[in-house]
Each structure stands twice: as C-alpha cells, then as structure tokens.
Amino acid sequence: MAYQTPVLEHRSSRSSRWLQAYRTRIALWIAIAEGLLVVFGVIDVLPALLVAALVVGAYFWLAPRLRPGVPRDALWIGAVSQAMVALVPLLVLVVGTLALIAVGALAAVVLVLLLTGHR
Numbered sequence: 262m263a264y265q266t267p268v269l270e271h272r273s274s275r276s277s278r279w280l281q282a283y284r285t286r287i288a289l290w291i292a293i294a295e296g297l298l299v300v301f302g303v304i305d306v307l308p309a310l311l312v313a314a315l316v317v318g319a320y321f322w323l324a325p326r327l328r329p330g331v332p333r334d335a336l337w338i339g340a341v342s343q344a345m346v347a348l349v350p351l352l353v354l355v356v357g358t359l360a361l362i363a364v365g366a367l368a369a370v371v372l373v374l375l376l377t378g379h380r
Contacts, residue, residue, distance in 0.1 A: 273329070273330070274330070274331070276331055277329075277330045277331045277334065280331055280334045280335070280338075281334055284334050284337060284338050284341075285341070287338050287342075288337075288338045288339075288341040288342040288345070289342075289345070291338070291339075291342035292341075292342040292343075292345035292346050295309070295342065295346045296345070296346050296349040299346065299349050299350070300349060300353060306350050309346055309347075309349075309350075310347055310350070312343060313343035313344065313346055313347040314347075316339045316340055316343040317340045317343055317344055317347075319336065319339075319340075320336050320337065320339070320340035321340075323336060324336060324337070
C-alpha cells in the first residue's frame with residue numbers, strides 16, 4: 262500500500278503553506294461580507310466595481326513578478342474576492358428581474374381568474 266505525503270515547495274514557510282491551503286475559503290468569506298455590504302447599500306456599487314477592477318488589474322500586473330509565497334497568495338485572495346464581489350450587482354439584477362417576471366405572471370393569472378368569474 263502506497264502512502265501519500267504532501268509535497269512541500271522549496272523555501273516555503275508555514276504561513277505560506279497555510280495561506281495556500283485556505284486562500285479560497287478566505288476569498289469566499291471576504292466576498293460574502295463585502296457582497297452583503299453592497300447589497301444592503303453600505304458600500305455603493307460603482308466604487309465597489311472600481312476597486313474590484315483595480316485589484317484584479319493589480320493582480321494580473323504584479324503576480325508574474327512575484328515569487329510564490331505570502332504576498333502572491335494575498336494578492337490572489339484580494340483579486341478573487343473582488344471578482345466575486347463584482348458579480349453581486351449582476352446577481353441582484355438577475356434575481357430582481359426574475360422576481361418581477363414572477364409577480365407579473367401571478368398578476369396575469371389573478372386577472373384572468375377575476376375576469377372569468379372564477380373564485
């Protein structure tokens with residue numbers, strides 16, 4: 262029976278390995294927190310989108326210049342969380358549109374029932 266042992270990157274520190282292991286979860290929680298602030302109007306949509314564009318742009322500009330490690334992973338976390346936050350206004354628009362369509366369809370059904378005399 263073969264045992265698998267994790268492969269350690271050359272010159273990686275404990276903190277960089279921890280950040281590498283949990284960076285997706287951290288980015289997700291940051292995006293959830295900031296997304297809720299955007300949805301409830303604490304943060305305006307346009308500044309949030311501007312910050313997201315700047316952080317994602319900084320990632321694509323700086324990441325190739327950085328060695329693997331904490332700074333690169335931290336920048337990745339920022340870029341991924343901001344990219345997810347940029348999707349929040351789109352999600353709100355889609356859900357809001359679907360809600361309006363559902364209300365309109367329900368109103369049409371009720372109107373048909375009222376006009377045909379059904380109770």
